[in-house]
Amino acid sequence: MEAFSIKKMILGKTRLEVSRVGFGGIPIQRPSENEAIRVVQRAVQLGINFFDTSVGYGTSEPRIGKALQGQREEVVLATKGGWRDGEMVQGSLRVSLEQLKTDYIDIWQFHNVSSLDTYSSLFRTDGPMEAAIEALSEGTILHLGISSHSLEVAREAVISDQFDTIQFPFNLVYRNAAEELIDLAKKHDVGFIGMKPFAGGMIPRAKLALKYVLQFENVLPDPGFETIEQVEEIVSIIESPLNITRKEHAEMELIRTELGTKFCRQCGYCQPCPNGVSISLIMIAPVMWNLWPLESLSSNWYNEAIESGTRCVQCGECEAKCPYQLPIREMIKENMIFHSKRKEAGN
Ligand code: SF4
Ligand code: SF4
Incomplete structure (x- = not known):
C-alpha cells in the first residue's frame, strides 16, 4: 500500500525524517483490537510515520506491533520503559521488542522521570543509563530519549546533551514554561516531542489546538488516536494552511482563560499529600x-x-x-x- 505524502520535519539530532504529526499510543487501547489495527494502518496509509507508545500502555504496543508487520522500515518506532535500575531497563526493552515485533527501537525513552532526584539516579554506576548505553551499542536502541512532566527535569535532560529527544506536555493552555524549553531544545538540537497537544482531550477544537503547536517548527505533536475519523481529520489539518487568524487568536485566549485555571500539568509539585491522597x-x-x-x-x-x-x-x-x-x-x-x-x- 503506497503512503500519501505528508508534511515532514527532522527530529533534532536523531536526524530522523518524521511526519509533521506523530501517533500517540494511549487511546488505541480503547477500541477492539481489529479496529485499533485499522486505525494504525490508516495512519500509515495517510503518511504518519512516527509511532509513540510505552511498555506501560497495556495493549498499545502489541496492537501497534501487529498493525505494522511488514512495514517496519517505513516507520519510526518510539517507546518508553521502566528505569528503576539497569535490569528494569533491559526487561522493559525486551518486552517492547517482543510486543512491537521488531529487533530495534528507533527511540527508547526513560518514561516519566518525575523529579531531579530520580533523574540523578539514572546516572549511578551500573544504573539505568549504563543499561541504555549498552542497548545503544548493541543496536537494539538507535536513539535515547526521556519523557517528563517536570520542567526542571526536562531542562536538565536537554542541557546534559545525553538525550536525543525530550518528550514534554505542550499545548495552547500549557505553554509559557514549555516555550522556554522548546528554545533550549532547539539550541541543543534535541528533538522535542510534544505530548498532550489537545490537553488530553480537554481542548475540544483540534484544529485550533494543532495550529497553535505547529507554529513551533521543532515540535513534533504527538496526539493520541482512537478512530479512523480522528486520523483523517488531523492529517487534513496538517495539510491545510496553518496561518492563525485574529479570530483564532482570540478563541485560543478564551480557551486558555477557561481551561488554564483547571488544567493539571501533572508536574507533581503538590505531592506527597500528608494524608496519602493521590x-x-x-x-x-x-x-x-x-x-x-x-x-x-x-x-x-x-x-x-x-x-x-x-x-x-x-x-x-x-x-x-x-x-x-x-x-x-x-x-x-x-x-x-x-x-x-x-x-x-x-x-
Ligand atoms: S495540581 Fe499538582 S500536579 Fe497538577 S499542576 Fe498543580 S502541582 Fe502540578
Ligand atoms: S489533605 Fe487535601 S488539601 Fe491537604 S495536602 Fe492532601 S489533598 Fe491537599
Missing part, C-alpha cells in the same frame, strides 16, 4: 476517562487512587505548592463525583 491522578480523572480503556478505569489500583480523595482534610498544603494555583481541594471533590458518575454509566 492528588495528581485524581486531578486528571476527566482526561483518563477521555483516553484510557474501561478496564484500566475499573481496575482496583485506579479506584483506590480515586478513593484516596476521601482522606483529604482540606488543609490546603498542596495548593500552596502548585505553581499554577489550581483549586486542588475543589477539583478533588468535583473529579471524585465525575469519576463515580462515569463509572456508574460504564463509559
Whole structure:
C-alpha cells in the first residue's frame, strides 16, 4: 500500500525524517483490537510515520506491533520503559521488542522521570543509563530519549546533551514554561516531542489546538488516536494552511482563560499529600476517562487512587505548592463525583 505524502520535519539530532504529526499510543487501547489495527494502518496509509507508545500502555504496543508487520522500515518506532535500575531497563526493552515485533527501537525513552532526584539516579554506576548505553551499542536502541512532566527535569535532560529527544506536555493552555524549553531544545538540537497537544482531550477544537503547536517548527505533536475519523481529520489539518487568524487568536485566549485555571500539568509539585491522597491522578480523572480503556478505569489500583480523595482534610498544603494555583481541594471533590458518575454509566 503506497503512503500519501505528508508534511515532514527532522527530529533534532536523531536526524530522523518524521511526519509533521506523530501517533500517540494511549487511546488505541480503547477500541477492539481489529479496529485499533485499522486505525494504525490508516495512519500509515495517510503518511504518519512516527509511532509513540510505552511498555506501560497495556495493549498499545502489541496492537501497534501487529498493525505494522511488514512495514517496519517505513516507520519510526518510539517507546518508553521502566528505569528503576539497569535490569528494569533491559526487561522493559525486551518486552517492547517482543510486543512491537521488531529487533530495534528507533527511540527508547526513560518514561516519566518525575523529579531531579530520580533523574540523578539514572546516572549511578551500573544504573539505568549504563543499561541504555549498552542497548545503544548493541543496536537494539538507535536513539535515547526521556519523557517528563517536570520542567526542571526536562531542562536538565536537554542541557546534559545525553538525550536525543525530550518528550514534554505542550499545548495552547500549557505553554509559557514549555516555550522556554522548546528554545533550549532547539539550541541543543534535541528533538522535542510534544505530548498532550489537545490537553488530553480537554481542548475540544483540534484544529485550533494543532495550529497553535505547529507554529513551533521543532515540535513534533504527538496526539493520541482512537478512530479512523480522528486520523483523517488531523492529517487534513496538517495539510491545510496553518496561518492563525485574529479570530483564532482570540478563541485560543478564551480557551486558555477557561481551561488554564483547571488544567493539571501533572508536574507533581503538590505531592506527597500528608494524608496519602493521590492528588495528581485524581486531578486528571476527566482526561483518563477521555483516553484510557474501561478496564484500566475499573481496575482496583485506579479506584483506590480515586478513593484516596476521601482522606483529604482540606488543609490546603498542596495548593500552596502548585505553581499554577489550581483549586486542588475543589477539583478533588468535583473529579471524585465525575469519576463515580462515569463509572456508574460504564463509559
Ligand atoms: S488539601 Fe487535601 S489533598 Fe491537599 S495536602 Fe491537604 S489533605 Fe492532601
Ligand atoms: S495540581 Fe498543580 S502541582 Fe499538582 S500536579 Fe497538577 S499542576 Fe502540578
